Structures are given as structure tokens and as C-alpha cells.
């Protein structure tokens with residue numbers, strides 16, 4: 001069992017109120033639209049796309065624009081308050097937790113969830129570094145989420161074909177194609 005604090009949730013997440021203060025301190029404009037986006041991101045386990053943040057925001061605040069959503073996400077990423085992830089789901093995902101952690105990715109619907117487990121044992125074997133000074137490993141496990149597993153057998157089979165060879169790669173190894 002690991003007692004490593006790096007894997008503890010929320011250590012790297014700022015509340016909407018803290019983000020408002022941070023934005024102001026950096027001389028950036030805080031509008032009700034931006035605060036709405038802060039709230040949507042806070043403790044959001046889905047790793048939303050910009051479009052899904054926009055869809056949620058516009059339901060609450062019809063005056064918000066997709067441009068504002070992109071600009072706010074860009075600003076947050078620049079400030080190091082969110083991580084920008086490409087997990088192979090076809091769209092950029094945004095993660096409000098910038099602390100070190102891993103991910104579960106559904107190969108059928110693209111669902112993404114955090115995985116807080118200690119893979120500090122994952123190392124590049126000696127001699128295979130290719131001149132790299134190797135840092136930490138981020139592990140992505142691909143498979144089917146609970147919803148897709150409960151779906152029709154045909155849909156599940158289709159998902160398995162699409163993700164063939166990529167369902168359960170060895171820890172830390174991305175499929176090459």
C-alpha cells in the first residue's frame with residue numbers, strides 16, 4: 001500500500017471561489033460566464049470536452065458563447081489550473097485535477113475516469129531510454145465502461161472490434177496505431 005500523497009484526490013484542485021481569486025490576482029477578467037465554467041469543471045469526473053462544457057453552461061446561462069468557453073479553458077490551462085489531455089477519444093479533454101494520476105478510457109463511448117493507483121513500479125528497462133531522461137509514467141487503461149458493458153451485445157462486439165488489440169494494453173504502453 002502506498003502512502004504517497006501524490007495520489008490523493010483534490011490536492012491539486014482549486015474551488016470555483018479560489019479560481020476567481022487566482023484569475024483576479026493575475027489581472028484576468030472574471031465574468032459570471034467564466035464563474036459558471038469554473039463551477040462546471042469543479043469536481044467534474046467526466047474529463048469534459050470544450051463542447052460538453054459549453055452544452056452544460058449554455059443550459060444555465062444562454063448568453064455564453066463557445067468562444068468564451070475555449071478562451072476560459074485556455075486561460076485555465078495556461079495558469080496550470082487544468083490539464084489538457086489527448087486520451088485517443090477523438091477530442092481534447094480537460095481535467096480539473098492537475099495532480100499525477102492515471103485514467104480509465106472507454107473504447108466505445110469515450111468515457112474517461114480518474115484512476116488513483118500507484119504505478120511507481122512502471123519503469124523503462126535499462127538500455128531502452130534512447131537518450132531520454134525518463135520522468136513519470138501516466139498509465140491509460142482502455143476497456144468498456146459500465147454503461148457500454150450493459151448495452152446490447154452487438155454494440156459491445158462492435159466496440160471490441162474497433163478497440164481490437166487496445167482493450168488492455170500492458171501498463172504504460174499505448175497502442176502504436
Ligand SMILES: [Zn+2]
Pocket residue numbers: 106107108109110111144145146147148149
Ligand atoms: Zn462506454
Ligand SMILES: [Zn+2]
Pocket residue numbers: 047095097101102103113114115
Ligand atoms: Zn484525470
